[in-house]
Amino acid sequence: MDRETLNEMVKLKFAARKADGMVIDLVKLAANADYANEVLSAVENLPDESLVLLAMTLRDKFGLLATQPSPREPARAEKKSESPPTERYTFGARS
Secondary structure, eight states, X not given: OOHHHHHHXXXXXXXXXXXXXXXXXXHHHHHOHHHHHHHHHHHHTSSOHHHHHHHHHHHHHXXXXXXXXXXXXXXXXXXXXXXXXXXXXXXXXXX
16 A cells, blocks of 8 residues: 555545544555445545545445446346357248
8 A cells, every 4th residue: 555545545534533523443444445435435425525435435446436236237238148059039021
């Protein structure tokens, strides 16, 4: 992890404690994606614009900002791409 990200994590920890009394475990924040998502969501609900921006920046750096397709979408894509040759029309006027 780079120094800039570490500095942002420390800023978030102290600013969140000052704004809301929230205690953030930095080691857990860096290592556990579920915990990071939970903490960053809580920070994003605070009324401080700079904290929300910092939370979104960290969410992006942790790779939590990217949208993930729903579980149903890949199944539909697989069905379309995996058409067995038996489903194709093979009998016609020229055969």
